[in-house]
Amino acid sequence: MNREVIHAAKELSIQVIREAGQIAKERYDHFDMIDEKDGFGDLVTEVDYLTEALILKAINRVFPLHQVHSEEAGSNNLESDWLWLIDPLDGTNNYAIGLSVFAVSITLLFQRKPVLGVVFEPMANRLFVSIQDGKAFCNDRNIQIAKKADIRKGNIGWIQGHKVQHDEKATKLRHHLELNFKRLLRLWAPTIQWCMLAKGDIDGIVLYNSEGDDLYSGVLMVKEAGGIVIDFAGNPFDEMCEEPYLIACHPDYKEYFMNLVKEGLAL
Structure with missing residues (x-):
């Protein structure tokens, strides 16, 4: 693995993600185009396309031989x-x-x-950056996952895939988690939840079959902030998976989360 490539990718990503975020911020609440893009009612706006085009142009200019997959454009089909x-x-x-x-x-x-993750929240002006074996940062400040005295009083995030909808197992598990934590958050913006966990603002995440372009930056962020990301069986989540079922939390909470998930799935 070439560290020079990762460093160059980091510098490029930070620059272009800020530019993309500025476009989203400037057009927030007064954009012109919005469409449904699938049978689940998911939406796409002109801002998705504008920010995507900006990012893809920058990556293709500097790394023309790299494979790229983007939410709206799909894959460039390179190997x-x-x-x-x-x-x-x-x-x-x-x-x-x-x-x-x-x-x-x-x-x-x-x-x-994942070896590099960059996430930008334009409305809050928060830039999150993580590199494999290089820690995690928010606006250049090192961030660490938090440990609560009583995890039952914690707030956790729930993330589920578009196709899950009202799957009975998912619904029962989600309800079980709600009964065993102070709050369960569903933000419709998974990368923000991952960054909140890495930053210590929430105390865990349970993800039910949700794989996509928004997953791996957050997974790396949590790991580099001292957290663990495991599947429901307790195995480390280290590489891409088409149907992930995940737990992310402080290492000391591993058994607690695993037991709760096991109980919820058995209902």
Whole structure:
């Protein structure tokens, strides 16, 4: 793995993600185009396309041989050990209804493992950056996952895939988690939840079959902030997976989360 590539990718990502975030911020609450893009009612706006085009142009200029997959444009169909994942507007549904909870996410993977994650929240002006074995930062300040004296009083995030909808197992598990924590958050902007966990603002995440361009930047962020990301069986989550079922938390809470998930799935 070439550290020079990662360093150059980091500098490029920081620059272009701020530019993309500025576009989203300037057009917030007064954009012109909005469409449904699938049968689940998910939305796409002109801002998704504008920010995506900006990011893709920058990556293709500097790394023309890298594989790239983006939320709206799909794949460039190149074969490479290096893979970029772009979510140009994570939280489009929030954005479309005037809820200012959204972000831009850029991830670089090497041989299917995330090595760089950059997330920008334009409305809060928060830039999150993580590099494999290089810690995690918010606006250049090192961040660490938090440990609560009583995890039962904690706030956790719930993330589920578009196709999950009202799956009975997912619904029962979600309800079980709600009964065993102070609050369960569903933000419709997964990267923000991952960054909140890395920053110590929430205390865990349970993810139910949600894989996409918005996942791996957050996974890396949590790991580099001292957290663990495991599947429901307790195995470390280290590389891409088409149907992930995940727990993310402080290492000391591993058994507690695993037991709760096991109980919820057995209902």
